[in-house]
Amino acid sequence: MRKAITARFVLGAVCVVVPDRVLAVIGGPDQDDPRAHAVARALGARLLVQAVLGVVCGPRTRRADVIVELAHATSMLPAALAWPLHRRSALVSAASATGIAILDLRGS
Numbered sequence: 001m002r003k004a005i006t007a008r009f010v011l012g013a014v015c016v017v018v019p020d021r022v023l024a025v026i027g028g029p030d031q032d033d034p035r036a037h038a039v040a041r042a043l044g045a046r047l048l049v050q051a052v053l054g055v056v057c058g059p060r061t062r063r064a065d066v067i068v069e070l071a072h073a074t075s076m077l078p079a080a081l082a083w084p085l086h087r088r089s090a091l092v093s094a095a096s097a098t099g100i101a102i103l104d105l106r107g108s
Contacts, residue, residue: 015044028088
């Protein structure tokens with residue numbers, strides 16, 4: 001299994017199951033915001049769906065995976081500027097998406 005798929009499974013599962021802990025580790029002030037928990041769960045679900053597709057479809061998903069991760073990372077930068085309360089979470093999300101994209105690129 002590709003390292004990027006494993007990273008998606010682990011991060012996605014953690015975000016879905018314990019979003020409060022994820023937000024606490026990040027250390028942003030949004031850790032008590034129920035909307036932030038919902039967003040963390042939604043992003044975790046997206047990662048899990050991507051991971052399952054990566055396992056089922058194999059390396060054919062690699063290009064799409066990189067595009068999705070980089071699009072997500074790019075979208076988090078304006079979010080970080082627009083919502084200062086969620087800046088740290090947005091930047092950590094952008095960094096993790098970029099890291100997973102790099103894992104995908106290194107696996108090719």
